[in-house]
Amino acid sequence: QNRGKREVAKYLKNNIGNLPFLGIGHKFIGSDEDRMTTFRAIAAESNRNDGITSFWLGNHLFVTITDPVEAEAVLKNCLEKDSILRFVKALIGNGSIFAPVSIWRPRRKVLAPTFGLRNLNQFVNVFSEQSNIMADRLAEASDKGTFSIWKYMTSYTMDSVGETTMGTKLGIQKQDNHPFLVKFERLAELVVARTLMPWLHTDFIYKFTPYYKISIEMINYMTSFVRKIIKEKRKAIEDGSNKKDAIDEQNNGTGRPATKCLLELLIDYSGGDKGYTDLELQEETMVMLLAGTDTTAVGASFVMVMLSKHQDVQEKVYQEVLEVMGDEERPVSAEDLPRFKYLDAVVKETLRLYPPVPITARETDKDYVLPSGRKIVKGTGVIIHIWGTHRNPKYWGPDVEVFRPERFFDLQLAHPAAYMPFSYGPRNCLGYQYATMSMKTAVATLVRRYKVLPAEYIVQDGDKPLRVKYDFMMKHVDNFQVQLVRRK
């Protein structure tokens, strides 16, 4: 098998500096920005090399793909995630996102319909209410010059995800340094650090570090929080008080049926009492908290930064928001969202250039022959390079680096996987519509109230690319800094 891998590495050679034994391991040492720079170099190499390249990380071979035809073949046939992701498992156990295929497949069948559009449309009220809380909080920041909008977005998405997945108002936007947010972020940091530092991979060594105790403590806090809510939900369903809430809400004059949170939908769709166990519900709730919060906050923050850099684009978004919503100040509704067509293109173009998840990985369970005839052998890590695919000039033309939302009008993609911020194929992101709705609601609400300007220290840099870093997700090195000015 190793001979097979060496052969693959030989014909998929890269020119970015393999060392004996280390491979390109030394290129991942350094800052988060250095790491992203390495991933970018790999993407560029792959695009020069007809959409594919490979590199060694120690003795693990990774094939990197930036061609959608090749990517599709892998994503449709090879469903096992790469073992490098195993440290997240301490938190989510067999939660679908990184579960082995045998566990993932039946769970996906239950999870997919819970994310149906009818269910999601009910959540727009939550996104809208939480966006307005964010807009109120930002009034204070808008007088103070340059600041990081990301912090506000993270609290917004955490509160929205909390309410839509667990039916619980976490109130993170209303309390600075809320323990749930602090612990959640610290834990994410620890998991990332462990994944990226191979000497912490062995349990035997990790248990001697101070991080071990802290991470166990955080995991216990998060899981017992979620478990308590599951117990309460079950009880409410049993004694019918969840239905009472529904009636109360109708009587409150909203006239719409009460929102069922994703957790309740999961209980229903998996078969009620006979359906998912508390542990299964806990694992999937953790997946949604983990997969749905930072990703969406990072995406929406990139949109705000791009709007600050492109005032002409922002003006068009603003005019569209006024046109759709009219003059009266009212919350964004589910009916408004599909009418924000230009905003939709702006969100898409932002996620093309700055996909919050810039790479995803699979591990081959057997030898594969790709559509181009190139072979990959069993046990190889395959990096589906989303960033690189979105910058493949063969599919996007010569202006790949230019921010041009209009390209999404009547776009005829040469291949559907040429655009995949939410990945592609049977294991793609389940929350893509949820995320788009949440981002559009937040951005429309903010743009209606504020004009977004670039950070003070930035002088007209138009199409200059943003500096980005990688810590499992791709973020802005300058922390998504902008300025806000209240519109009259």
Ligand code: HEM
């Ligand atoms: C801009 C925001 C988001 C981005 C960029 C994003 C991206 C991704 C990506 C790249 C994957 C991995 C797919 C693969 O390996 O092929 C994924 C998986 C997943 N995401 Fe998202 N996501 C976002 C928001 C959300 C939200 C809001 C939710 C739920 C509330 C969510 C739930 C999931 C789930 C459950 C999976 C696992 C699906 C499976 O394995 O069957 N995501 N996401």
